[in-house]
Amino acid sequence: MKLFCTVFFLFFTIRVAAQQDHGKLSTLLYPEVYLVIDLEKEQELPLVEVMAFCKDLELGWIENDEKLVLYKVFPTGIGVEKYSLDIHEALIENPRLKPVFIKMYGREYLPTRYQAITHLGKYPNQY
Numbered sequence: 001m002k003l004f005c006t007v008f009f010l011f012f013t014i015r016v017a018a019q020q021d022h023g024k025l026s027t028l029l030y031p032e033v034y035l036v037i038d039l040e041k042e043q044e045l046p047l048v049e050v051m052a053f054c055k056d057l058e059l060g061w062i063e064n065d066e067k068l069v070l071y072k073v074f075p076t077g078i079g080v081e082k083y084s085l086d087i088h089e090a091l092i093e094n095p096r097l098k099p100v101f102i103k104m105y106g107r108e109y110l111p112t113r114y115q116a117i118t119h120l121g122k123y124p125n126q127y
Contacts, residue, residue, distance in 0.1 A: 036071050038067050053094060
């Protein structure tokens with residue numbers, strides 16, 4: 001009887017724990033995390049200003065025909081959220097840089113339009 005009660009108890013506790021909401025999915029388990037920022041490319045925005053912004057925040061950048069892509073490669077997911085908040089604050093302080101979006105991707109889920117980032121390495125645009 002004790003064995004039956006123990007198995008019965010374990011069965012329901014495991015089911016409840018499995019159904020528990022653990023919050024949003026995190027990028028913590030990915031081996032590399034890519035923080036990608038698409039900026040609107042404007043004629044009056046000098047590239048020197050973008051380069052200085054990237055140097056201050058240790059970002060890499062790729063120039064495309066219609067937009068600029070800023071990125072940072074993290075070896076693990078630790079610290080990505082805090083760093084992205086710092087970038088949000090820096091973008092708010094610099095109104096000339098207009099982000100289209102800011103997203104984080106695991107290496108496996110990086111869209112094909114950003115695959116060039118993986119070939120540039122972790123230390124892009126050495127100044």
